[in-house]
Amino acid sequence: MTVDLDSKLIAALQRNGRATYRELSVAVDAPRAAVSTRVQALLDSGTVSVVAVAHPELLGLKALAHVSIAVSGPMTPVLDALIGSEAAVYISAVSGQYNVIAELRVPSHDDLYRAIAELRSQRGVRSVSTLVYVDVIKGIFMPETALQADIRLDSTDVTLIELLERNGRMPFLALAEHTGLSPSAVRNRVNHLIASTALRVGAVVKRRGGGRTLAMGIGVNLGSRDDNAVSEIESLPGIEFLARTLGRYDVIATVAANSSNDLHALSERIRGIDGVSGLESWAHLEVFKEHYARSLDVRG
Structure with a gap:
């Protein structure tokens, strides 16, 4: 029962990291007391952390890609280089023909080319395969729409974003104390940032077994009925991230x-979808980096 409740709570927090205990109680159909106890346990244990992420375009990041890296010899030097790279926001050791996968976010495709060239030059890197995101259909920290053109931030907005990047569930009262605004003014600002797509708040899960913390990556090749197939995949339970890509998938x-x-x-359900012509999968063994925060300049 606890594992099932944790799974539901993690999924709910991934959709809305600032959901109240009452909202979570309704979402998972469980008593509020049980919900608050389990959420606090997930946070205290480090299984889950809730953070905010600014829209990539707000950070000037317009080229996004998934890279798979095959390594000869120990992976530590390659992992260390990736962890130290600002371009890499997500890094995981995986099973299969590749040993490491990473998500890169950079300002332009020229920057992406240079980042991948630098990665290929690292000692121990045998090969790199790149998938460029065409559009993101579903993602906890990926925008589903373009940034609103009229969004403007001031220094208070930036302060709120930076605070929420560290703790996405920081109470409005605490945010107010840091900014000098009233709790109601802070609430309005945070809600506006989220509604305007400038900010997303969700749960980061430590992949270490139990409670929906096992994860697998899947690469899918499609036939002619691609839109229908993608819609069917998106509707399946457990899909945390889904994107159309250019590359081998x-x-x-x-x-x-x-x-x-x-x-x-x-994975068998996905294989059986009409329009899916091929599927490869890899298990996420250990996540070494999941950090999306960047310094943010105030727009005038």
């Missing part, structure tokens, strides 16, 4: 579940 996804059996069953 037409679509990539991240799926999460409580057990390896559930992951296998989900």
Whole structure:
């Protein structure tokens, strides 16, 4: 029961990291007291952290890609180089023909080319395969729409974003104390940042077993009925991330579940979708970096 409740709570927090205990209680159909106890346990144990992420375009990041890296010899030097790279916002050791995957976010495709060239030059890197995101259909920290053209931030907005990047569930009262605004003014500003797509608040999960913390990456090749197939994949339970890509796959996804059996069953469901012509998968063994925050300049 606890594992199932944790799974539901993690999914709810991934959708809305600032959901109140009452809202979470309704979302998972469980008593408020049980919900508050389990959420606090997930946060205290480090299984889950809730953070805010600014829209990539607000940060000037317009080229996004998924890279798979095959390594010869120990992975530590390659991992260390990636962890130290500002371009890499997500890094995971994986199973399969590649050993490491990373998500890169950079200002332009020229910057992306240079970042990948630098990665290829690292000692121990045998090969790099790149998937450029065409559009993101579903993602906890990926925008589903373009940044609103009229969004303007002041120094207070930037302060709020920076505070929420560290703790996405920081109470409005605490945010008010840091900014000098009233709690109601802070609430209005935070809600506006989220509604305007400038900010997303969600849960980051430590992948270490139990409670929907097992994850698998999937690369899908599609036939002629690609739109229908993508819609069917998006509707499946456990899909945390889904994007159309240019490269060896037409679509990539991240799926999460409580057990390896559930992951296998989900991949079989995707294989059976009309329009799916091929599928490859890889298990996420350990996440070494998941950090999306960047310094933010105030727009005039």
